[in-house]
């Protein structure tokens with residue numbers, strides 16, 4: 197099967213799939229066409245007042261005494277052009293923003309729905325930065341394209357076309373001079389942009405990495421602080437910043453002359469100088485009138501200011517393409533397959549039948565594990581670090597699907613159980629199950645939305661956390677931060693156990709805390725677990741063996757394989773891996 201891991205989504209961010217933007221924008225194409233057309237018409241109308249001013253100058257210079265009617269006609273045309281420019285600009289912006297809001301809403305909805313259908317294992321493997329970037333940065337790029345870049349590009353092209361048409365109408369040689377200056381600017385721009393694709397891809401990829409690492413940094417600030425700057429996240433952040441700085445320096449040093457030249461040639465000064473110089477020569481030769489020169493001074497000198505926004509718009513489109521490719525890549529992640537013929541199990545014993553799983557298609561994190569975890573019993577999974585305990589437990593709620601073999605609940609393959617039903621049938625008390633930024637009561641109520649206050653309180657009492665909650669400043673209404681800040685490790689665990697007790701799910705999958713708790717906390721957590729486990733199928737991933745010595749069945753994993761099974765005494769008598777681990781831990785504890 198294709199695993200749900202994404203090799204390195206950030207790394208591939210630079211490889212924009214051609215056409216991604218067009219595909220994502222397909223639903224709003226008609227609006228974009230209307231918006232582009234209105235922008236073009238608005239830009240064309242916007243240049244009319246300049247042309248009118250130039251025409252008035254020509255009329256008055258040629259014949260100052262006469263043609264008042266013609267002058268007033270041009271004044272009217274100029275005013276109409278200005279009014280039309282404004283009306284069309286507002287309409288184009290209205291349509292653009294409508295299309296923008298519609299597509300962003302639709303993309304956000306699609307992304308959120310898709311995220312809801314993706315296997316949880318995918319989120320674990322890519323980290324939250326990638327998901328947040330799709331919802332913020334990538335969508336922001338789309339907004340830039342629709343709301344700004346599209347109008348700027350069509351506007352610039354139209355202004356160029358209309359202005360060039362008028363200038364050629366007034367005087368061909370002078371128009372050629374202006375075009376030559378702008379053409380040289382274009383050539384110098386192309387030279388400075390020649391290596392742009394590689395550099396910009398590198399810059400944008402590095403930018404993406406910086407933002408992903410920043411999000412991870414903020415999310416894991418406690419860990420980062422505890423370990424100083426040596427943490428992996430900090431290193432990733434530093435690397436991304438270095439990479440950005442390097443890419444930027446390389447780009448700047450390569451394009452410094454050509455981009456300075458582009459700026460110079462694309463400035464009003466350059467056009468003004470060229471027009472005045474060439475105009476003087478042509479006037480001296482008698483091939484141009486002063487009135488003709490004035491027309492060029494009025495219309496041509498402002499051209500660079502109208503064309504330059506197209507440069508940043510082109511940049512916006514380039515970024516938009518990458519954002520679109522990122523979003524498309526996210527949307528193309530295969531969702532968790534839902535069963536064709538859904539079944540709901542009547543019993544809740546868990547059966548592992550020759551289960552194997554690989555993350556990377558090569559090494560097997562779990563290999564050919566078969567076992568039965570009966571209802572009403574506690575099954576512990578133990579083994580050295582990296583043995584595959586967490587992986588095996590993650591296969592039960594389908595964070596990942598098995599590579600081969602099957603997992604059955606009450607005889608029904610987990611892949612045949614609708615995912616919502618499957619998750620409802622399990623309480624997951626994992627170490628990294630986060631608390632939400634909400635009140636204590638709501639954090640417990642997640643276990644059974646709609647449960648009344650009395651039920652929440654009973655669950656807290658059963659989980660031995662009620663007294664702790666009562667001592668909080670606002671009791672059950674106390675707001676927790678996302679990490680559960682003001683609660684100790686043992687208290688947080690008991691809160692998640694209360695949540696699981698409230699849910700009443702018949703299967704409990706529990707990842708025991710790796711960090712040792714103080715003896716009082718440990719005892720409270722054990723009591724809470726005993727309450728939770730009553731009458732349920734309990735599967736515990738255990739790191740400290742003495743907490744599961746009383747389990748009905750212990751599965752011992754080593755390098756993905758099930759190497760021993762039995763109760764504590766049987767395993768000690770066998771004198772194998774379990775006995776060695778026990779001796780090692782007891783030795784440490786003694």
Ligand SMILES: Nc1ncnc2c1ncn2[C@@H]1O[C@H](COP(=O)(O)OP(=O)(O)OP(=O)(O)O)[C@@H](O)[C@H]1O
Nearest residue numbers: 201321555561579580581582583584585586587588
């Ligand atoms: N998301 C992942 N992507 C790729 N490989 C992974 C992933 N998670 C775990 N592994 C690998 O799978 C193997 C089993 O890891 P797992 O976390 O299941 O072991 P474990 O017994 O729970 O270890 P520990 O006691 O240290 O938590 C290890 O070799 C680990 O490096």
